Amino acid sequence: MATKSEILIVGGGVAGLALATRLGETLGKRGEARITLIDKSFSHVWKPMLHCFAAGTVQNENNRISFMSQASRHYFDFWPGEVIAVDRQNRKAVLGPVRSSDGSVALEERTVEYDALVLAIGSCANDFGTPGVAEHCLFIDNLVEANGFNEKFRLELLKAFAANKELDIAIVGGGATGTQLAAELHKALDLVRLYSFERNPPRLKLTLLEAGARILPAFPEQVSEAARRQLEHINVEVRTSAQVSGADAGGFMLKDGSYVPATLRVWAAGVKAPSVTTRFGGLSLNRSGQVIVTPNLRSVDDERIFAMGDCSFISDEPLPPTAQVARQQAHHLARHLPAFIRNGTDVPQCVFRNKGAIVALGDYNGWGTLPGGTVFGGGMFKGLSARVGHLMLYRQHQVELYGLYRGLLSCLADWIDALVQPSIRLD
Numbered sequence: 001m002a003t004k005s006e007i008l009i010v011g012g013g014v015a016g017l018a019l020a021t022r023l024g025e026t027l028g029k030r031g032e033a034r035i036t037l038i039d040k041s042f043s044h045v046w047k048p049m050l051h052c053f054a055a056g057t058v059q060n061e062n063n064r065i066s067f068m069s070q071a072s073r074h075y076f077d078f079w080p081g082e083v084i085a086v087d088r089q090n091r092k093a094v095l096g097p098v099r100s101s102d103g104s105v106a107l108e109e110r111t112v113e114y115d116a117l118v119l120a121i122g123s124c125a126n127d128f129g130t131p132g133v134a135e136h137c138l139f140i141d142n143l144v145e146a147n148g149f150n151e152k153f154r155l156e157l158l159k160a161f162a163a164n165k166e167l168d169i170a171i172v173g174g175g176a177t178g179t180q181l182a183a184e185l186h187k188a189l190d191l192v193r194l195y196s197f198e199r200n201p202p203r204l205k206l207t208l209l210e211a212g213a214r215i216l217p218a219f220p221e222q223v224s225e226a227a228r229r230q231l232e233h234i235n236v237e238v239r240t241s242a243q244v245s246g247a248d249a250g251g252f253m254l255k256d257g258s259y260v261p262a263t264l265r266v267w268a269a270g271v272k273a274p275s276v277t278t279r280f281g282g283l284s285l286n287r288s289g290q291v292i293v294t295p296n297l298r299s300v301d302d303e304r305i306f307a308m309g310d311c312s313f314i315s316d317e318p319l320p321p322t323a324q325v326a327r328q329q330a331h332h333l334a335r336h337l338p339a340f341i342r343n344g345t346d347v348p349q350c351v352f353r354n355k356g357a358i359v360a361l362g363d364y365n366g367w368g369t370l371p372g373g374t375v376f377g378g379g380m381f382k383g384l385s386a387r388v389g390h391l392m393l394y395r396q397h398q399v400e401l402y403g404l405y406r407g408l409l410s411c412l413a414d415w416i417d418a419l420v421q422p423s424i425r426l427d
């Protein structure tokens with residue numbers, strides 16, 4: 001390999017930004033390789049918080065990390081742009097043009113060369129081709145969509161309030177995203193009452209539709225049951241075994257023939273890789289479009305291409321699309337890519353260590369599971385400790401990226417901000 005190797009990381013999410021930061025501190029700082037991160041946006045957000053941004057219960061302005069600033073502090077380069085194809089023969093990633101808000105082209109389409117390419121472009125919800133969903137539903141897969149949802153939510157709430165009606169929202173998908181979003185929207189309504197509407201508060205009718213037999217299927221049954229009871233306690237209607245057959249401008253059609261009317265329709269079910277993976281030079285993909293990798297995270301077709309996080313799939317040992325998996329895989333590559341770059345040493349197998357899972361329903365309740373003999377089958381904790389644990393995952397992520405001092409300062413800044421700013425997004 002050339003003396004100054006080019007390592008290109010596509011996607012600065014949970015996995016990609018952690019890897020770029022760590023490799024920058026090792027290979028980049030010593031000038032042994034050039035580390036370049038590419039992302040279609042200019043800043044990083046902690047994706048597990050998107051439902052809070054969508055509900056407006058957390059302000060996203062304070063919770064973004066600028067890629068440029070992170071790159072300048074940690075010895076890697078950042079280029080904005082959406083990767084639209086990979087030319088494997090010539091070892092180049094093709095970036096689409098970067099446009100300004102008026103649509104004019106700020107940066108033309110271009111290519112970036114690599115010696116090693118790491119794909120970390122995440123995932124999005126999967127509508128499985130259900131008719132009407134793409135046209136009539138909102139998604140919260142990224143910050144732009146979460147902000148778009150929030151704007152619609154605030155305006156529809158205002159309209160419903162003016163007409164003295166309740167606002168009906170239906171969410172498809174009883175996994176962590178849909179379940180947490182339902183609770184967070186309810187919390188938003190609780191908070192908005194503090195600022196206005198005191199005499200006649202707006203009303204919300206929330207319906208959570210899940211095709212399976214229970215919500216939160218990745219958790220033990222006790223957690224699913226407790227979460228269901230908690231949601232019903234705050235008046236969220238939870239419908240399990242509810243298979244959606246279509247969506248239109250007024251609601252969802254179910255396979256049993258019933259219709260769920262909803263002014264706002266959210267699709268938060270299924271996981272698939274972004275469709276661009278089909279333009280990655282014929283890399284093997286699974287049915288969800290995820291790049292098939294060996295247990296050492298290398299593409300089964302190309303020894304210079306690695307994939308990690310939600311966009312990757314290990315056939316022998318499929319792992320859930322979670323932040324915990326993405327983070328551990330990034331740490332693994334950060335540890336072993338330097339030897340691969342220096343002398344071609346193979347990256348060893350990445351062994352996933354399940355550290356448990358946590359889900360938080362707004363300020364209402366939370367549950368955590370600790371690993372036991374089986375996945376998510378060990379001990380359990382709930383209530384405040386689970387809610388704090390959920391928050392600590394984000395704080396840990398901040399500290400990892402910022403370093404201890406800046407990470408703690410950033411937590412302090414958030415707490416001060418919470419004393420000054422409204423506790424919900426109002427504009």
Ligand SMILES: Cc1cc2nc3c(=O)[nH]c(=O)nc-3n(C[C@H](O)[C@H](O)[C@H](O)COP(=O)(O)OP(=O)(O)OC[C@H]3O[C@@H](n4cnc5c(N)ncnc54)[C@H](O)[C@@H]3O)c2cc1C
Nearest residue numbers: 011013014015040047048083121122309310321322323326
């Ligand atoms: C609402 C919500 C709640 C969640 N809650 C939890 C939770 O409580 N616990 C948990 O473990 N997991 C949770 N998850 C899942 C978790 O967020 C993901 O598993 C994790 O973010 C995956 O990390 P990643 O690095 O693979 O992808 P991401 O973090 O999604 O990052 C992908 C990055 O790639 C960029 N990108 C995409 N396409 C391109 C392209 N073509 N060119 C350039 N850049 C591109 C994106 O801009 C993004 O920055 C939640 C997800 C959602 C949506």
